[in-house]
Amino acid sequence: MKINIRVIKHEEQGGAITGLWWMDEKGVLQIRVSRMGNSDYEKLHIMHELFEAFASTYDKGVTDASTETFDKAFVERRKRGELPAHITEPGFDPECPYHDEHMAATGIEMLLASFLKVKWSDYEKRCREVSWEGKKF
Numbered sequence: 001m002k003i004n005i006r007v008i009k010h011e012e013q014g015g016a017i018t019g020l021w022w023m024d025e026k027g028v029l030q031i032r033v034s035r036m037g038n039s040d041y042e043k044l045h046i047m048h049e050l051f052e053a054f055a056s057t058y059d060k061g062v063t064d065a066s067t068e069t070f071d072k073a074f075v076e077r078r079k080r081g082e083l084p085a086h087i088t089e090p091g092f093d094p095e096c097p098y099h100d101e102h103m104a105a106t107g108i109e110m111l112l113a114s115f116l117k118v119k120w121s122d123y124e125k126r127c128r129e130v131s132w133e134g135k136k137f
Contacts, residue, residue, distance in 0.1 A: 002028040003050075007042050010034035010130050017071055017090070018131045019045050021053040022064045029053055034130050040116045041123050044109050051105040052091075052098060062097040070097055088128065 010018065018034040031053065033045040074090040077083050087093050091102025113120050 002026075003031065004028055005031040005046055005050075006033075007035050007046075008032050017075075018127055019049045021049045036126050036130055038126065040118050041126055043116070044113055044118065044123060045127070047112055048105045048109045051108045052101045055101040055104055060097075066097055070095075088124075089131070 013020065013032065013034055018036075019032070021029065021031045024030050031046060031049045033042055033049060036042055036045070071090045074083075074093060074096075083093070089102075090096050091098060091106070093099065096102065110120060113123060
């Protein structure tokens with residue numbers, strides 16, 4: 001398996017989501033996370049995306065297209081105020097096609113945060129700042 005991981009400017013993500021993964025046409029796993037100004041935060045985000053990819057939903061019939069469609073709809077629902085405050089990202093929504101994988105990846109992320117001595121609330125705050133920066137939801 002080949003994996004290409006890049007930390008990029010958030011503007012290059014093309015939306016509010018700070019981490020993406022997909023399998024490209026050559027079978028290379030592509031992972032992109034938004035630059036957060038803290039290498040430990042970026043490591044946490046990379047591990048989250050990597051775990052989600054390894055716990056892949058492809059065998060459940062979830063495609064990159066269906067994930068992208070859900071994520072975009074989530075952002076629109078968030079803008080309209082249709083989501084409870086505690087559902088801060090698409091994967092936390094129980095209707096999300098990759099909800100189980102996201103929850104497991106978050107657990108791994110929290111474990112690594114503890115190991116790296118990262119305060120989880122500070123990390124979450126930075127993720128929100130990068131993700132929704134300049135947007136009023």
